[in-house]
Amino acid sequence: MSRLESFATAVRFTLATWILCGLAYPAIEVAINQVMFPFQANGSLVQVSGKIVGSRLIGQRFLGARWFHGRPSVVNDDPLTSGGSNLGPMSRRLKQHLIQRSMRLRKEHPGLRGVRLPSDMITSSGSGLDPDISPANAYLQARWIARARGLPSDAMDQLIARHLHRPLLGLFGEPYVNVLTLNLALMKTSPEVH
Amino acid sequence: MMTADAFWQIVAIVLIAASLSVPFGRYLAHVFMGERTFLDPLLDPVDRLLYGIIGPAQTSRPMDWKDYAVHMLLTNVLMGVLIYVILMFQGHLPLNPLHFAGVNPELAFNTAASFITNTNWQNYGGESTLSLFSQTAAITFPMFTSAATGLVVAVAFFRSLAAADGGRNLGNFYRDFVRALTRVFLLPCLILTPVLVWQGSPETFTGQAIAHLVQGGLQHIPMGPVASLEVIKHLGTNGGGFFNANSAHPFENPTIITNVLEMLLMMLTPMSLVVAFGRMVRNPRLARVIYGVMAIMLMAALFIAVSAEQGGTPVLAGAGVAIVHGGGQPGGNMVGKEVRFGNTQSAMFDTVSTAFTTGTVNSMLDSYTPVGGMVSLVLMMLNCVFGGKGVGLINFLIYGIFAVFIAGLMVGRTPEFLGKKIEKREILLASLALLVHPLIILVPAAWSLMAPYGVSALGNTSMHGLTEVIYAFTSTAANNGSAFAGLSGNTPWYNIALGVVMLIGRYVSIIFMLALGGSLAAKPAVSETVGTLRTDTLLFGTFWLATILLVGALTFLPALVLGPIAEYFAMHAHLVS
Numbered sequence: 041m042s043r044l045e046s047f048a049t050a051v052r053f054t055l056a057t058w059i060l061c062g063l064a065y066p067a068i069e070v071a072i073n074q075v076m077f078p079f080q081a082n083g084s085l086v087q088v089s090g091k092i093v094g095s096r097l098i099g100q101r102f103l104g105a106r107w108f109h110g111r112p113s114v115v116n117d118d119p120l121t122s123g124g125s126n127l128g129p130m131s132r133r134l135k136q137h138l139i140q141r142s143m144r145l146r147k148e149h150p151g152l153r154g155v156r157l158p159s160d161m162i163t164s165s166g167s168g169l170d171p172d173i174s175p176a177n178a179y180l181q182a183r184w185i186a187r188a189r190g191l192p193s194d195a196m197d198q199l200i201a202r203h204l205h206r207p208l209l210g211l212f213g214e215p216y217v218n219v220l221t222l223n224l225a226l227m228k229t230s231p232e233v234h
Numbered sequence: 235m236m237t238a239d240a241f242w243q244i245v246a247i248v249l250i251a252a253s254l255s256v257p258f259g260r261y262l263a264h265v266f267m268g269e270r271t272f273l274d275p276l277l278d279p280v281d282r283l284l285y286g287i288i289g290p291a292q293t294s295r296p297m298d299w300k301d302y303a304v305h306m307l308l309t310n311v312l313m314g315v316l317i318y319v320i321l322m323f324q325g326h327l328p329l330n331p332l333h334f335a336g337v338n339p340e341l342a343f344n345t346a347a348s349f350i351t352n353t354n355w356q357n358y359g360g361e362s363t364l365s366l367f368s369q370t371a372a373i374t375f376p377m378f379t380s381a382a383t384g385l386v387v388a389v390a391f392f393r394s395l396a397a398a399d400g401g402r403n404l405g406n407f408y409r410d411f412v413r414a415l416t417r418v419f420l421l422p423c424l425i426l427t428p429v430l431v432w433q434g435s436p437e438t439f440t441g442q443a444i445a446h447l448v449q450g451g452l453q454h455i456p457m458g459p460v461a462s463l464e465v466i467k468h469l470g471t472n473g474g475g476f477f478n479a480n481s482a483h484p485f486e487n488p489t490i491i492t493n494v495l496e497m498l499l500m501m502l503t504p505m506s507l508v509v510a511f512g513r514m515v516r517n518p519r520l521a522r523v524i525y526g527v528m529a530i531m532l533m534a535a536l537f538i539a540v541s542a543e544q545g546g547t548p549v550l551a552g553a554g555v556a557i558v559h560g561g562g563q564p565g566g567n568m569v570g571k572e573v574r575f576g577n578t579q580s581a582m583f584d585t586v587s588t589a590f591t592t593g594t595v596n597s598m599l600d601s602y603t604p605v606g607g608m609v610s611l612v613l614m615m616l617n618c619v620f621g622g623k624g625v626g627l628i629n630f631l632i633y634g635i636f637a638v639f640i641a642g643l644m645v646g647r648t649p650e651f652l653g654k655k656i657e658k659r660e661i662l663l664a665s666l667a668l669l670v671h672p673l674i675i676l677v678p679a680a681w682s683l684m685a686p687y688g689v690s691a692l693g694n695t696s697m698h699g700l701t702e703v704i705y706a707f708t709s710t711a712a713n714n715g716s717a718f719a720g721l722s723g724n725t726p727w728y729n730i731a732l733g734v735v736m737l738i739g740r741y742v743s744i745i746f747m748l749a750l751g752g753s754l755a756a757k758p759a760v761s762e763t764v765g766t767l768r769t770d771t772l773l774f775g776t777f778w779l780a781t782i783l784l785v786g787a788l789t790f791l792p793a794l795v796l797g798p799i800a801e802y803f804a805m806h807a808h809l810v811s
Contacts, residue, residue, distance in 0.1 A: 049292040050305065053408060054312040056287045057415065062375030065420065069427045069462040073437040076428055081437045083457045094445040095455050097434050097484035102449055119455045120362055122479035124570040126600035126720035128698035129547045130801060132810040134569065138553035156556040158563030160573045166482035166598040172573040175562035212243055213490030214564055214576035223448060
């Protein structure tokens with residue numbers, strides 16, 4: 041076997057596997073999945089009266105006492121730069137962030153005095169785009185949202201219970217609620233007055 | 235201590251993976267021993283087409299270890315060049331909806347080295363750097379081929395251990411490769427991608443969606459053929475994310491179902507390969523001992539990591555965060571973790587990822603507790619707890635050769651392994667194969683810590699900063715790819731140093747391993763007598779484990795003491811830095 045022939049074989053081999061794995065495979069999958077699951081394949085985009093208001097899977101910022109808030113994000117909920125803080129467990133900056141967030145919450149909501157906060161409430165996520173919060177976090181926020189919107193608090197609790205995701209088979213994963221779904225449901229029960 | 239839920243999740247996942255690995259291991263043995271499988275009628279025509287393109291003469295001739303290594307290197311170099319060129323010129327190539335410019339030369343080198351070596355270290359954020367063409371043609375592509383390269387090299391090594399012809403025929407590189415591609419990687423990927431899409435992973439050639447948010451403002455949401463990349467990323471123990479946040483990103487890993495599926499995909503081939511090894515060297519008892527020792531190390535790692543993350547940190551407790559899991563909240567250390575996974579599924583995922591040298595993460599290791607992060611670091615330092623495609627098992631066998639040698643000296647018997655005498659040449663090659671690893675971790679890490687251009691990239695200070703650097707070189711040397719991501723690696727020094735470490739960690743190790751296999755294959759088999767030290771017993775398995783821990787501890791303990799262990803004590807003394 042000459043060197044040149046070995047080289048030519050390797051070139052043919054590289055191009056064949058490239059076309060198969062790098063071009064054909066993704067193209068086939070796009071074609072199949074655009075037909076089978078068009079909603080998910082295009083990013084689980086949620087529309088309200090014909091307008092895309094976000095992706096069910098991507099966190100977005102909510103402000104004010106009338107809405108459920110997602111987790112803090114170190115990338116300002118910008119999907120173009122996903123990521124976490126990458127601060128270590130004994131980082132001074134991490135400590136400052138946590139205490140600032142905790143103080144702000146406790147100042148805005150005096151009812152939180154003496155309450156240990158759910159651990160997802162003031163920690164930033166790994167993706168910076170976490171679309172979910174824990175049920176404890178949601179129930180806590182429901183107290184002041186109910187007050188701000190003038191809704192009975194058991195109506196809020198029912199709303200959360202209706203949108204609660206439970207662990208798979210009662211074992212795998214954690215319970216959570218999706219913030220966008222919750223807020224859109226909230227919008228239906230008590231429309232915003234603009 | 236961990237919650238009961240966490241305990242049962244770990245047990246359940248390991249049991250499911252183990253029960254899948256037995257039939258799949260048998261299937262792997264069939265595929266690489268040239269036996270018939272039920273998929274042959276479907277896949278044989280595809281194989282024949284590929285053989286036809288590559289060249290029928292080249293795909294049928296026998297190869298010895300040198301021939302095999304040469305063709306492995308040659309094809310890998312060509313693939314690396316192809317990836318490098320695509321990345322450099324992506325600005326002029328199609329499918330670039332967000333109009334990204336070409337990648338700079340150092341980063342393109344680092345990325346090409348990273349993906350052909352199955353490392354998938356990323357000094358870039360995918361969504362802000364790569365076109366969709368690059369994501370498929372330069373990232374998804376080598377995810378298949380680097381995985382297949384690792385697998386066929388392992389198979390050739392197994393054949394050299396069982397060779398009866400002195401190692402003249404270890405199979406044909408191209409033939410093995412094609413069979414690995416079609417039968418082990420492509421078919422499962424084709425079938426499983428729709429499962430990920432069903433759960434929410436996008437699969438599209440549209441570059442982004444623009445959302446008009448509920449409270450006003452715009453959000454640009456990048457996406458692309460994510461799901462097809464995700465499946466091979468895990469099945470091929472690759473680990474490189476489509477997005478910067480990797481499998482923490484809701485598009486890469488949207489639900490608990492995808493999290494479990496991605497973990498099982500990572501575990502499937504490395505675990506099965508131990509079963510296949512037992513069949514290929516006709517010593518299933520030995521394979522059971524190896525599997526048992528690896529499984530014990532894996533379980534221990536999972537328990538320690540999950541307990542550590544559930545335990546939280548003094549900084550969190552001091553800020554008024556609930557540390558105990560329960561009452562509808564996750565507790566523990568949720569910094570850098572996602573609510574849908576909590577502490578348990580996060581720590582499990584990252585631990586599995588480093589044991590199986592994948593490098594994918596669903597939570598940010600840099601923000602882990604000192605012990606939780608150290609588990610991942612130690613798994614990569616040992617690099618033999620199942621490991622990636624064959625590499626972990628081969629490392630484990632090399633430790634075994636040492637164990638045989640040490641035990642042989644202790645009881646005064648001639649060291650033998652798999653019916654071959656272990657002599658000077660084998661010990662020399664085994665030493666070299668094992669020593670490469672600490673050498674390419676500790677030397678460049680020390681260099682980085684002494685140089686201003688090394689230290690300026692740190693994202694954290696003091697012990698944690700040291701761990702960031704040690705972690706980076708350990709991860710690249712082990713071809714893992716996970717990171718303490720606070721380190722800003724996209725600098726000329728880190729791009730080149732880490733790139734070179736990945737190349738050495740992969741190819742130099744492979745060549746020593748194949749040479750060792752060739753050396754063993756060329757030896758006459760010695761028949762087993764009552765004087766033979768048996769390697770397929772529980773006693774020897776324990777000794778084997780002790781050898782691994784001892785060699786690992788002697789090599790890396792100083793670095794661990796200065797990094798995560800010091801940090802553990804400092805953290806519990808309520809220090810901050």
